[in-house]
Amino acid sequence: MMVKTRIRRDDEVIVIAGRDKGARGKVVRVLPQDGTVLVSKVNMIKRHTRQTQNTSGGIIEKEAPLAISNVQFFCPKCKTGVRLGSKVLEDGRKVRTCRKCGEVLDR
Numbered sequence: 001m002m003v004k005t006r007i008r009r010d011d012e013v014i015v016i017a018g019r020d021k022g023a024r025g026k027v028v029r030v031l032p033q034d035g036t037v038l039v040s041k042v043n044m045i046k047r048h049t050r051q052t053q054n055t056s057g058g059i060i061e062k063e064a065p066l067a068i069s070n071v072q073f074f075c076p077k078c079k080t081g082v083r084l085g086s087k088v089l090e091d092g093r094k095v096r097t098c099r100k101c102g103e104v105l106d107r
């Protein structure tokens, strides 16, 4: 199922539910088909990797996907997670806005 989201790669988001509630990080990847996002250094899991000819194996830490519904865009002005709106600028560009303070979030 595709999940509609206005969150994009490189956005700063805050986790609003689950084990990592309150954690903030940059979006590494958005996976609308899965309804999940990968957020840098958030929801880390340890993976054991087997030794191969090319790698030495061992334990690596990597990000596990978070449900899109469990994260919100972090508005730098409100200093909290917010919902995103959108508006069209005078020059015709469509930008995302903070629904709370109205700040334009795209440059």
Ligand SMILES: [Zn+2]
Residues within 6 Å of the ligand: 075, 076, 077, 078, 079, 082, 098, 099, 100, 101, 102, 103
């Ligand atoms: Zn705001």
